[in-house]
Amino acid sequence: MSDPTHEELLADIGQAYYLDNRSKVEIATDHGISRFQVARLLDEARAEGIVHIEIRHPNxxxxxxxxxxxxxxxxxxxxxxxxxxxxxxxxDLQARAAADELMREARAGMTVGISWSRTLDLAARHVDQLPTCNVVQLAGALPVPGGGNPLELVQRLGRVAQGKTWPMWAPLVVDSAATANGLRRQPEIADAMRMADSLDLAVVAIGAWGPNLSTVWDRVDNAVRQDGLNHGAVAECSGRLITADGHPVKSELDPRILSVTVPQLRRTPRVIAVAQGSARAEAVRACIAADIVHTLVLDEELAVALRGREKLAG
Structure with a gap:
């Protein structure tokens, strides 16, 4: 085996000291150098960016x-x-913020649509008052571990709003376009999807088209995932894929989805969107480009990533 490069040596010593909790004396013995040399190499590893130390104050x-x-x-x-x-x-922090925005924006007589995500499921539990309004389910069910379901979410909000509800008795993703078309013809599902044409306010979650960044990605096979990527998908909102410049993706997945469409969200006067984590920055920008975001609820990490990109663009 060839001798490690100097950069590899810096990485090895950095890992041994900072991750493996080995002493400078032990590292020096392993590499046949002095502990003072180890100290100098650790300084060099930090200076070169091979070792990066981040301290985050929790409060x-x-x-x-x-x-x-x-x-x-x-x-x-x-x-x-x-x-x-x-x-x-x-x-839960983002759910509470989304619930506050929903209660802030809702007005009597509105038609309010809500999609489903684990965050939005929690948000519905934090909504304790709404003016009398109607509630529409914007996406079919996609059960995930530790989450509720959109039918319960809509019914819960309907009880608070004391208005009519339009549940969507269907899964979010089905096995074929023919199955989806058959379901869309069922009166209850057709009514819910038609109500999405006349929304006053909507609440949705933004995912990125990648592993662990979208519940839909995690529930479809590799061929479907790759087809979306081949069509330029970077974002997923209510099962609908969106390109970086804001165009809906017409991939093999799209006709199999039972949910609100991007054009329907564009026609909605007010859309509250929830997103988390810096890995979703490109997806958030795509949804903004698609003109389906008016209020954005996000965490600090994502806010910093978006702010940084705006500075670079400027």
């Missing part, structure tokens, strides 16, 4: 100007919540 928020970010992104409103290490706590 100290990131300074993000939400008004400036909204203006830079071209949306009406941005709501930023703290980024925390615990996944459920993070989801």
């Amino acid at each position: 100290k928020g990131v300074d993000v100007d939400a008004v400036a970010l909204a203006a830079a992104l071209g949306v009406s409103r941005v709501v930023v919540v703290k980024t925390v290490p615990d996944e459920f706590q993070q989801r």
